[in-house]
Amino acid sequence: GAGVSQSPSNKVTEKGKDVELRCDPISGHTALYWYRQRLGQGLEFLIYFQGNSAPDKSGLPSDRFSAERTGESVSTLTIQRTQQEDSAVYLCASSFSVLSGANVLTFGAGSRLTVL
Protein backbone atom coordinates (compact mmCIF):
# COMPACT_ATOMS: atom_id res chain seq x y z
CA GLY A 1 0.00 0.00 0.00
CA ALA A 2 0.89 3.64 -0.16
CA GLY A 3 1.31 4.13 3.57
CA VAL A 4 2.27 2.33 6.74
CA SER A 5 -0.54 0.05 7.82
CA GLN A 6 -1.05 -1.05 11.41
CA SER A 7 -3.49 -3.53 12.88
CA PRO A 8 -5.50 -3.73 14.97
CA SER A 9 -6.34 -0.06 15.28
CA ASN A 10 -7.79 -0.70 18.72
CA LYS A 11 -7.24 -3.55 21.12
CA VAL A 12 -8.76 -4.02 24.55
CA THR A 13 -7.35 -6.88 26.57
CA GLU A 14 -7.34 -8.19 30.09
CA LYS A 15 -4.31 -7.96 32.30
CA GLY A 16 -2.10 -11.00 31.88
CA LYS A 17 -3.08 -11.76 28.30
CA ASP A 18 -0.66 -11.67 25.38
CA VAL A 19 -1.18 -9.28 22.48
CA GLU A 20 0.31 -9.06 19.02
CA LEU A 21 0.44 -5.87 16.99
CA ARG A 22 1.19 -5.85 13.29
CA CYS A 23 2.88 -3.34 11.02
CA ASP A 24 3.05 -3.34 7.23
CA PRO A 25 5.71 -0.83 6.17
CA ILE A 26 5.95 1.01 2.89
CA SER A 27 7.36 -1.24 0.20
CA GLY A 28 11.08 -0.68 -0.27
CA HIS A 29 11.64 0.85 3.14
CA THR A 30 14.54 -0.92 4.80
CA ALA A 31 14.19 0.70 8.22
CA LEU A 32 11.29 0.02 10.56
CA TYR A 33 10.67 1.51 13.98
CA TRP A 34 8.28 0.87 16.84
CA TYR A 35 7.46 3.69 19.23
CA ARG A 36 4.79 4.05 21.85
CA GLN A 37 2.99 7.03 23.27
CA ARG A 38 1.37 6.71 26.66
CA LEU A 39 -1.31 9.17 27.65
CA GLY A 40 0.15 12.62 28.06
CA GLN A 41 3.66 11.44 27.21
CA GLY A 42 6.03 11.86 24.27
CA LEU A 43 7.17 9.30 21.72
CA GLU A 44 9.06 6.51 23.46
CA PHE A 45 11.42 4.48 21.28
CA LEU A 46 11.00 0.71 21.53
CA ILE A 47 12.90 -1.08 18.75
CA TYR A 48 14.48 -0.37 15.37
CA PHE A 49 15.15 -2.70 12.43
CA GLN A 50 17.54 -1.72 9.63
CA GLY A 51 17.89 -4.17 6.76
CA ASN A 52 19.71 -7.33 7.79
CA SER A 53 21.49 -5.72 10.73
CA ALA A 54 20.79 -6.82 14.27
CA PRO A 55 17.83 -4.81 15.59
CA ASP A 56 18.33 -2.10 18.16
CA LYS A 57 16.23 -3.36 21.07
CA SER A 58 17.51 -0.82 23.56
CA GLY A 59 14.09 0.75 24.06
CA LEU A 60 12.12 -2.35 24.96
CA PRO A 61 10.91 -1.73 28.54
CA SER A 62 10.98 -5.35 29.71
CA ASP A 63 11.48 -8.92 28.53
CA ARG A 64 7.71 -9.15 28.10
CA PHE A 65 8.18 -7.12 24.92
CA SER A 66 9.58 -8.60 21.71
CA ALA A 67 9.42 -7.80 18.02
CA GLU A 68 10.17 -9.61 14.83
CA ARG A 69 10.55 -8.52 11.25
CA THR A 70 10.50 -10.79 8.22
CA GLY A 71 13.10 -9.49 5.78
CA GLU A 72 12.13 -5.96 4.82
CA SER A 73 8.42 -6.49 5.21
CA VAL A 74 5.93 -7.08 7.99
CA SER A 75 6.81 -6.63 11.64
CA THR A 76 4.99 -7.86 14.71
CA LEU A 77 5.32 -6.46 18.21
CA THR A 78 4.37 -8.95 20.92
CA ILE A 79 3.60 -8.05 24.51
CA GLN A 80 3.33 -11.00 26.85
CA ARG A 81 1.43 -10.99 30.14
CA THR A 82 0.17 -7.47 29.57
CA GLN A 83 0.06 -5.01 32.45
CA GLN A 84 -2.04 -1.89 32.82
CA GLU A 85 1.02 0.31 32.31
CA ASP A 86 1.35 -1.18 28.82
CA SER A 87 -1.73 0.80 27.79
CA ALA A 88 -0.59 3.17 25.07
CA VAL A 89 -0.73 3.92 21.38
CA TYR A 90 1.89 1.81 19.63
CA LEU A 91 3.22 3.53 16.55
CA CYS A 92 5.09 1.92 13.69
CA ALA A 93 7.13 3.87 11.17
CA SER A 94 9.31 3.03 8.19
CA SER A 95 11.89 4.79 6.05
CA PHE A 96 14.61 4.28 3.47
CA SER A 97 18.10 3.70 4.84
CA VAL A 98 18.96 7.34 4.32
CA LEU A 99 16.79 10.25 5.37
CA SER A 100 16.55 13.31 3.19
CA GLY A 101 14.00 15.93 2.31
CA ALA A 102 12.39 13.45 -0.05
CA ASN A 103 12.61 10.34 2.10
CA VAL A 104 11.58 10.64 5.69
CA LEU A 105 10.12 8.51 8.44
CA THR A 106 6.48 7.73 7.69
CA PHE A 107 4.23 6.72 10.54
CA GLY A 108 1.16 4.55 10.66
CA ALA A 109 -1.95 5.65 12.51
CA GLY A 110 -1.06 3.49 15.48
CA SER A 111 -2.58 0.65 17.47
CA ARG A 112 -4.31 1.78 20.64
CA LEU A 113 -3.87 -0.82 23.37
CA THR A 114 -5.98 -0.74 26.51
CA VAL A 115 -5.20 -3.21 29.25
CA LEU A 116 -8.02 -3.57 31.78
Place this chain on the structure above:
Amino acid sequence: DQQVKQNSPSLSVQEGRISILNCDYTNSMFDYFLWYKKYPAEGPTFLISISSIKDKNEDGRFTVFLNKSAKHLSLHIVPSQPGDSAVYFCAAIRNAGGTSYGKLTFGQGTILTVHP
Protein backbone atom coordinates in the same frame (compact mmCIF):
# COMPACT_ATOMS: atom_id res chain seq x y z
CA ASP B 1 19.34 9.91 28.95
CA GLN B 2 17.13 12.35 27.07
CA GLN B 3 19.24 13.24 24.04
CA VAL B 4 16.55 15.41 22.47
CA LYS B 5 14.62 17.76 24.72
CA GLN B 6 11.65 19.99 24.24
CA ASN B 7 11.46 21.91 27.47
CA SER B 8 8.14 23.62 26.83
CA PRO B 9 5.26 21.17 27.16
CA SER B 10 2.79 23.66 25.76
CA LEU B 11 2.53 26.94 23.87
CA SER B 12 -0.48 29.16 23.30
CA VAL B 13 -0.50 31.71 20.47
CA GLN B 14 -3.00 34.08 18.91
CA GLU B 15 -4.01 33.48 15.31
CA GLY B 16 -1.81 35.46 12.92
CA ARG B 17 1.10 35.72 15.34
CA ILE B 18 4.35 33.79 15.22
CA SER B 19 4.74 30.43 16.98
CA ILE B 20 8.24 29.47 18.05
CA LEU B 21 8.88 25.91 19.20
CA ASN B 22 12.26 25.04 20.64
CA CYS B 23 14.34 21.89 20.82
CA ASP B 24 17.74 21.11 22.32
CA TYR B 25 19.95 18.09 21.74
CA THR B 26 23.02 16.74 23.46
CA ASN B 27 24.49 14.24 20.99
CA SER B 28 27.00 16.01 18.72
CA MET B 29 26.82 13.08 16.27
CA PHE B 30 23.30 14.10 15.22
CA ASP B 31 23.45 15.75 11.83
CA TYR B 32 19.89 15.63 10.53
CA PHE B 33 16.86 17.04 12.26
CA LEU B 34 13.15 16.79 11.61
CA TRP B 35 9.91 18.24 12.92
CA TYR B 36 6.73 16.21 13.04
CA LYS B 37 3.19 17.29 13.75
CA LYS B 38 0.66 15.04 15.43
CA TYR B 39 -3.09 15.42 15.64
CA PRO B 40 -5.11 13.36 18.15
CA ALA B 41 -5.81 9.78 17.04
CA GLU B 42 -3.42 10.08 14.11
CA GLY B 43 0.21 9.14 13.56
CA PRO B 44 2.81 11.91 13.42
CA THR B 45 3.28 13.48 10.00
CA PHE B 46 6.49 14.94 8.66
CA LEU B 47 6.62 18.72 8.56
CA ILE B 48 10.11 19.97 7.74
CA SER B 49 13.72 18.90 8.11
CA ILE B 50 17.19 20.38 8.12
CA SER B 51 20.67 19.02 7.58
CA SER B 52 23.51 20.18 9.78
CA ILE B 53 25.23 21.74 6.77
CA LYS B 54 22.50 24.40 6.81
CA ASP B 55 21.35 26.79 9.46
CA LYS B 56 17.92 27.52 8.01
CA ASN B 57 15.30 25.77 5.93
CA GLU B 58 12.05 27.35 4.90
CA ASP B 59 8.85 25.83 3.54
CA GLY B 60 5.92 28.18 3.24
CA ARG B 61 4.84 29.31 6.70
CA PHE B 62 7.32 26.96 8.38
CA THR B 63 10.99 27.72 8.98
CA VAL B 64 13.45 25.64 10.94
CA PHE B 65 16.60 27.22 12.35
CA LEU B 66 19.61 25.24 13.50
CA ASN B 67 22.32 26.53 15.82
CA LYS B 68 24.92 23.77 15.94
CA SER B 69 27.21 25.46 18.43
CA ALA B 70 24.32 25.72 20.87
CA LYS B 71 22.88 22.34 19.87
CA HIS B 72 19.54 24.05 19.47
CA LEU B 73 16.89 24.13 16.80
CA SER B 74 13.63 25.95 16.54
CA LEU B 75 10.53 25.84 14.39
CA HIS B 76 8.86 29.10 13.44
CA ILE B 77 5.31 29.17 12.16
CA VAL B 78 4.15 32.47 10.76
CA PRO B 79 1.39 33.39 10.54
CA SER B 80 -0.07 30.83 12.94
CA GLN B 81 -3.47 29.38 12.11
CA PRO B 82 -5.98 27.50 14.30
CA GLY B 83 -5.40 24.41 12.13
CA ASP B 84 -1.79 24.40 13.31
CA SER B 85 -2.98 23.37 16.77
CA ALA B 86 -1.32 20.00 17.35
CA VAL B 87 1.57 18.36 19.17
CA TYR B 88 4.94 19.13 17.59
CA PHE B 89 7.86 16.76 17.97
CA CYS B 90 11.46 17.44 17.04
CA ALA B 91 13.67 14.50 16.15
CA ALA B 92 17.33 13.91 15.40
CA ILE B 93 19.50 11.26 13.76
CA ARG B 94 23.02 10.65 12.51
CA ASN B 95 22.65 10.63 8.75
CA ALA B 96 26.22 10.87 7.45
CA GLY B 97 27.64 9.57 4.18
CA GLY B 98 24.33 8.60 2.61
CA THR B 99 23.32 6.17 5.34
CA SER B 100 21.26 6.67 8.45
CA TYR B 101 22.86 5.31 11.60
CA GLY B 102 20.70 4.20 14.44
CA LYS B 103 17.29 5.28 15.46
CA LEU B 104 15.49 8.56 15.09
CA THR B 105 15.33 10.10 18.56
CA PHE B 106 12.32 12.23 19.43
CA GLY B 107 11.75 14.95 21.95
CA GLN B 108 8.80 14.85 24.34
CA GLY B 109 6.65 17.13 22.20
CA THR B 110 5.12 20.58 22.60
CA ILE B 111 1.37 21.11 22.46
CA LEU B 112 0.64 24.16 20.31
CA THR B 113 -2.71 25.86 20.64
CA VAL B 114 -3.55 28.65 18.22
CA HIS B 115 -6.50 30.72 19.34
CA PRO B 116 -8.80 32.39 16.78
